[in-house]
Structures are given as structure tokens and as C-alpha cells.
Amino acid sequence: MAEREQELEWVERMAMFCAEEYGVPPIAGRILGWLMICDPPEQSAGQIATAIGASKASLATNMRMLTDAKFVRRRTRPGERTNYYRVDDDAWETVIRRRMAGLAEFRDLAADGIDLAGPGSARAERLRVAYEAYAWIIKLFAEVPRFSTRRER
Amino acid sequence: MAEREQELEWVERMAMFCAEEYGVPPIAGRILGWLMICDPPEQSAGQIATAIGASKASLATNMRMLTDAKFVRRRTRPGERTNYYRVDDDAWETVIRRRMAGLAEFRDLAADGIDLAGPGSARAERLRVAYEAYAWIIKLFAEVPRFSTRRER
DNA sequence: TAGTTAGTTCAGTAGATACTGAACTAACTA
């Protein structure tokens, strides 16, 4: 299989993973996947559109989404009006951290449920179990040192 | 606000959380939410349908999904043909553990990408960073003792 | 036997989402 073909297949796998696991639109997933593996690592919307086979309009919408979410950084170059994009170094750690934040939301929901059912009631037991499962994992994560294979910049 | 009304509002919050965070259909989320807070804790499809305002058909489809995923347990009673459902004690720990499995999938995808880009190449650097962020969190959870506020049964 | 009811299956529908082409804006260049 040609190099490019293999890359695109990998990009597609990455896109589908992001779609299923994180609910990201397919094209946003492809952009992310492409930016993970492309050479050079910084590319214009036009280059990316060509590579993944999407329209300019889709690129505009999805790049907006990705830059707003801080997964992708935009860079301009002096004397050029083209914007160049690259994946943020911290993108994946950000993804992980947001996921953890989601856990806290559930834990708080469970806490509200316990109040509603009456703390100490038999009915609150189910909720307490859930609360504790989430509190456990959140605490675990909070105690751990921040990940840092931080590259020098 | 009436007790029941408050409960249903809580169920709705839970359902929307499950929908957004886990991609579960709204009715499946409502079933889960209802089963977390309802009294008695074990209810028939008919009772649940009435409580959350869904059709029999939707109950059939969504209960199937939830029992297949082991989030909800079905129980029969001698001399009755009605099935009764309750949330599995381990449901939420299961949710957390599946989420962790999703992380491993990403890590492996990143590893494939590194092979494709050529390990050691500059191009593989982005992928290596992602790989390590995921490997870090996965290792963290793998090392930790299994959660156990296990109730006696 | 006929009637009742728990539960399943399926065809159709409503609503949402992702995507695109085309028209447009804005910044530059000759």
C-alpha cells in the first residue's frame, strides 16, 4: 500500500475513534488525525481540505470548533494572509483532563440525588455507591502529579 | 415543588448527562436515572414507562441495551411473568472501567501512528507526546487497587 | 375454549446533525 494511502487509513481510524468516543464530527476527527501525522506539521486549511477530501466550508466550521476547544493552534506568518494550523502540544492531555471533569459532574449529580432521596435512607444507598465510585476515581486522579514530559519550548 | 416533580427533574438531569457524556439515547438515560432513585428499587418495564413517560416499545429497546451492557439486571419472580429491573451494583464502576479501556484504544492507535511515521523521526514526535500522555493515565489506573466499598450480598 | 396482559418487532416519522455549493467579504497584488 502507498505511504499516503496508509496515512489516510490511519487518519480515518483516528477520526472514527474521536467520533465514537468523544462525539466529534467526522471531519473534525479527520483534521485532528491529519494534523497528528502530516508533514510539515503546520498546514493551511486548503492543504488540509485537499488531504482529507473535505470542502472549504467544512474546514471553516470544524477548524473553528477545534481552535475554540484549544485542540488546534492557529499561526500566521508575516507577509502571508494564509493561516497555518497545528495540533496543540497539550491537546491530548486536555482531552484527558476534560474527561475527568465530566466525572466530577456525575459525582455532584449523585450527591444531589442523595439529598433528594434523604441521606441515610435505604433508597439513597444506590446513589451512595455510585457517588463513592466516582469520588474514588476523582480523588485518585487529583492526588497524582501533573503529567509532564513537557518539551522545552 | 412536589417530591415526584423534583425526582423527575433529577432523572432528566441524569439522562442528559448520560446522553452528552456517554452518547446514550435519552430514554435509556431516563431509565437509568429513574432506577437510581425510584422506590421500590426494583420495577417493571410498565412502571418505568409510566414514570418517565415513554412507550412500551421504547422500553423494550432501551432495556435490552441496558441489560446487554450489564448496567441493569433483570429479575423474575416465581408465579409472575412480569420482569423486574434494577441498576446493577457495579454499573458505575463498569462505566468508569470502560472509559479507561477507551483510553487504551487511543494509546494503541498512537503507537500505530508512530510506526507509520517512522519511530524516531521528527514527525513521530507529536504522536509520541500523545502516546505518553495516554500511557501515563492508563498506567496510573492500572496500578491502583480495585475500588471496593463492596456491599455484602 | 376465549380473554388478558407482558413483552417484542417493525414500519414509518420527526428531528437533529454533518456536509456542501454558492454567494459573499476582506485583504492583498498588478
Added chain:
DNA sequence: TAGTTAGTTCAGTATCTACTGAACTAACTA
């Protein structure tokens, strides 16, 4: 000035998902 091109916006479309009513099955009861 007119022409070029990066990027945005928007209306329309295709596709998908969740949901329901209705027809059905299967297990029981009188």
C-alpha cells in the same frame, strides 16, 4: 482600478437516530 485568493456564511440536502403506534407473540387465567 480590476483581479486574485483565503476564509466565512448560509440555505439546502442527505443521512442518521430516537421514538412511537400498531400488529404481533407468548404465557398465563377464567
